[in-house]
Amino acid sequence: MKILTIIGARPQFIKAASLSREIAKQEGVEEVIVHTGQHFDANMSEVFFTQMQIPKPHYNLAINSLGHGAMTGRMMEEIEKILLTEKPDWLLVYGDTNSTLAGALAAKKLHIKVAHVEAGLRSFNMKMPEEVNRILTDRISDILFCPTQQAIDNLEKEGYKNIEAAVVNIGDIMYDSALFYGALSANTVLTTIPENYILTTVHRAENTDDIQKLKNIFTALDSIHKEFPVVLPLHPRTKKLLEVHGVSTQIHLIEPVGYLEMVSLIKNSKAVITDSGGLQKEAYFFKKQGFTLRDQTEWVELIAAGCNQLIDVLKDDIATIVLRDIDKKLDFSKEIYGDGNTSGRIIEVMQDID
Ligand code: UD1
Ligand code: UDP
Numbered sequence: 001m002k003i004l005t006i007i008g009a010r011p012q013f014i015k016a017a018s019l020s021r022e023i024a025k026q027e028g029v030e031e032v033i034v035h036t037g038q039h040f041d042a043n044m045s046e047v048f049f050t051q052m053q054i055p056k057p058h059y060n061l062a063i064n065s066l067g068h069g070a071m072t073g074r075m076m077e078e079i080e081k082i083l084l085t086e087k088p089d090w091l092l093v094y095g096d097t098n099s100t101l102a103g104a105l106a107a108k109k110l111h112i113k114v115a116h117v118e119a120g121l122r123s124f125n126m127k128m129p130e131e132v133n134r135i136l137t138d139r140i141s142d143i144l145f146c147p148t149q150q151a152i153d154n155l156e157k158e159g160y161k162n163i164e165a166a167v168v169n170i171g172d173i174m175y176d177s178a179l180f181y182g183a184l185s186a187n188t189v190l191t192t193i194p195e196n197y198i199l200t201t202v203h204r205a206e207n208t209d210d211i212q213k214l215k216n217i218f219t220a221l222d223s224i225h226k227e228f229p230v231v232l233p234l235h236p237r238t239k240k241l242l243e244v245h246g247v248s249t250q251i252h253l254i255e256p257v258g259y260l261e262m263v264s265l266i267k268n269s270k271a272v273i274t275d276s277g278g279l280q281k282e283a284y285f286f287k288k289q290g291f292t293l294r295d296q297t298e299w300v301e302l303i304a305a306g307c308n309q310l311i312d313v314l315k316d317d318i319a320t321i322v323l324r325d326i327d328k329k330l331d332f333s334k335e336i337y338g339d340g341n342t343s344g345r346i347i348e349v350m351q352d353i354d
Pocket of ligand 1: 009010011038039040041042044045064065066096097098099129130203205236237240
């Protein structure tokens with residue numbers, strides 16, 4: 001079985017690391033990795049390949065820093081050429097980025113089977129580019145690997161029982177990565193970090209591209225920083241927009257870090273404030289309270305479990321909510337995201353269907 005994997009953005013490297021490790025153990029399964037180049041700074045890309053021992057991509061398309069149409073279109077064009085040369089049995093994509101949609105579309109039009117890992121998630125906000133990417137990718141996938149029962153339910157409501165595709169709940173592959181790579185976490189990053197800090201990330205377009213939201217977030221982080229140090233590895237998108245809008249901040253900004261450092265930062269934090277999809281779950285894996293800077297989330301199980309709460313960046317007083325709830329006692333005992341063997345199950349299902 002030959003699988004052609006498309007990855008291009010940071011969360012995909014973290015997910016792909018676990019599956020590539022599993023594939024390497026299997027006889028008769030070959031993986032060809034295509035890096036679209038969507039993320040390209042060393043600390044947004046290369047560091048994950050080195051630290052997590054992801055095989056070197058067979059192709060790097062170096063397509064980035066473009067509008068959605070140009071980025072997706074150019075990726076499709078290049079991926080199509082590779083598919084015609086490599087003739088894989090499967091095209092495998094992760095999540096909801098432009099790289100995901102480009103890969104799935106290019107393959108489907110060549111009648112190559114598509115497997116989508118992290119299928120079925122919905123925010124019900126069609127203004128998010130990720131929502132468009134994931135709905136369209138799901139619709140043309142042959143196997144929809146869902147991380148949660150909620151994802152299965154979402155697809156059932158959309159009529160997937162009448163669509164010829166396999167829909168399976170195999171747990172969350174990020175949990176595999178958190179367990180395996182979490183055990184290797186790198187504490188050196190902590191030497192420059194103040195104690196008792198709150199770990200924060202902000203990069204989602206809906207927050208960074210709305211000047212009022214961006215200002216509200218950084219004003220609130222500055223207030224929280226007076227009580228607990230706020231540490232934020234700064235995503236290049238956010239960095240650019242803070243500069244463009246002249247927004248300054250007192251919080252402890254650091255460069256983006258590798259996954260092993262990130263896990264250390266999560267494990268040693270007091271709580272996590274984020275708009276990242278991945279980090280909402282990682283906070284839970286490492287038993288930290290999450291505050292999500294969005295008015296909806298795909299990871300609703302965390303809200304139901306009381307371990308994460310949504311904060312509306314335009315309407316809510318972010319700092320008051322965080323400081324009010326930061327010492328709440330929470331229950332992290334539920335196994336919401338499977339048992340950490342999602343990668344193994346993905347291979348089994350693909351071999352069964354092949
Ligand atoms: C993308 C995904 C988002 C995901 C995020 C993970 C889409 C539509 N969005 O958003 O779902 O949560 O990745 O981090 O696919 N940049 C650099 N260096 C880099 C990477 C990006 O300077 O290594 C700059 C780009 O030039 C661009 C900006 O950051 O100006 C945004 O990059 P882009 O890939 O368009 O989207 P992300 O915000 O990273
Ligand atoms: N991450 C990292 N270094 C950083 C910031 C994030 O390794 O400096 C990891 C984070 O732990 C998570 C993944 O990157 O596993 C998520 O990426 P991001 O927040 O960019 O995207 P999202 O999950 O929102 O799509």
